[in-house]
Amino acid sequence: MSTSYFEKEKIVTEDYYPYIKGFFKKFAGIYNIAALPLVTVRKKVIKMAAAGEGAEVLDIATGTGKQAFAFARNGYKVTGIDLSEDMLKIARRNNKYANLDLKEVDAACLPFEDSKFDVSCVSFALHDMPSAIRERVVGEMARVTKQGGVIVAADYALPKNGLVRYCAYRFIRWFESKYYPEFIDNNLHGLLKKAGIRIEAERKILFGAGVIIRGAKG
Ligand SMILES: C[S@@+](CC[C@H](N)C(=O)[O-])C[C@H]1O[C@@H](n2cnc3c(N)ncnc32)[C@H](O)[C@@H]1O
Numbered sequence: 140m141s142t143s144y145f146e147k148e149k150i151v152t153e154d155y156y157p158y159i160k161g162f163f164k165k166f167a168g169i170y171n172i173a174a175l176p177l178v179t180v181r182k183k184v185i186k187m188a189a190a191g192e193g194a195e196v197l198d199i200a201t202g203t204g205k206q207a208f209a210f211a212r213n214g215y216k217v218t219g220i221d222l223s224e225d226m227l228k229i230a231r232r233n234n235k236y237a238n239l240d241l242k243e244v245d246a247a248c249l250p251f252e253d254s255k256f257d258v259s260c261v262s263f264a265l266h267d268m269p270s271a272i273r274e275r276v277v278g279e280m281a282r283v284t285k286q287g288g289v290i291v292a293a294d295y296a297l298p299k300n301g302l303v304r305y306c307a308y309r310f311i312r313w314f315e316s317k318y319y320p321e322f323i324d325n326n327l328h329g330l331l332k333k334a335g336i337r338i339e340a341e342r343k344i345l346f347g348a349g350v351i352i353r354g355a356k357g
Pocket residue numbers: 159163174199200201202203204205206220221222223226244245246247261262263264267268272276
């Protein structure tokens with residue numbers, strides 16, 4: 140008997156939580172070293188968000204908190220959420236900002252009211268989710284962001300040049316979670332648009348192996 144689309148989605152999402160928590164349990168200790176290439180990306184994300192003074196920012200899947208720290212350093216009121224307690228443990232240990240609150244929360248089911256935040260940001264985490272969860276997470280980001288507020292997504296992309304593209308794909312696939320190939324084959328613009336997010340700007344990063352997209356709600 141063949142498995143229906145919904146049964147397949149259920150199997151994929153049931154496996155996802157233990158898989159991704161286990162993945163980042165192993166990875167947490169070396170994450171800040173592995174993520175060194177993202178050091179220059181943090182400021183670019185802040186610039187793309189272009190949030191006003193005192194804005195309330197939600198950093199989805201904050202991990203060890205590097206992007207959230209960058210927002211907090213700029214004076215915003217920041218909430219960072221993640222489902223990996225191993226990643227959050229490192230974030231909490233390094234957090235020196237009174238304006239940053241870190242919480243253990245599933246981004247697919249945010250415990251925040253509608254339209255709470257001026258900015259919702261997700262950096263280098265959507266590729267760590269199966270498509271059904273990814274869609275839900277982006278939907279949740281749109282829900283908790285104010286009308287006219289900003290949604291920023293930074294993640295992997297594929298460089299234009301064929302050989303560079305092939306090498307980047309093989310290299311990233313080697314160390315990334317099992318959801319990366321499916322993510323990279325999909326359309327991030329389409330995903331954001333489906334959640335009612337209007338794309339306003341895009342900036343390539345990491346020599347074309349990454350992208351920052353700025354969208355607006357409504
Ligand atoms: C590669 S790390 C990125 C961390 C951080 N955003 C950064 O830019 O360095 C991906 C993070 O996504 C988190 N994550 C994956 N699925 C999640 C979910 N459904 N809810 C919250 N966090 C999630 C993982 O636990 C992990 O910490």
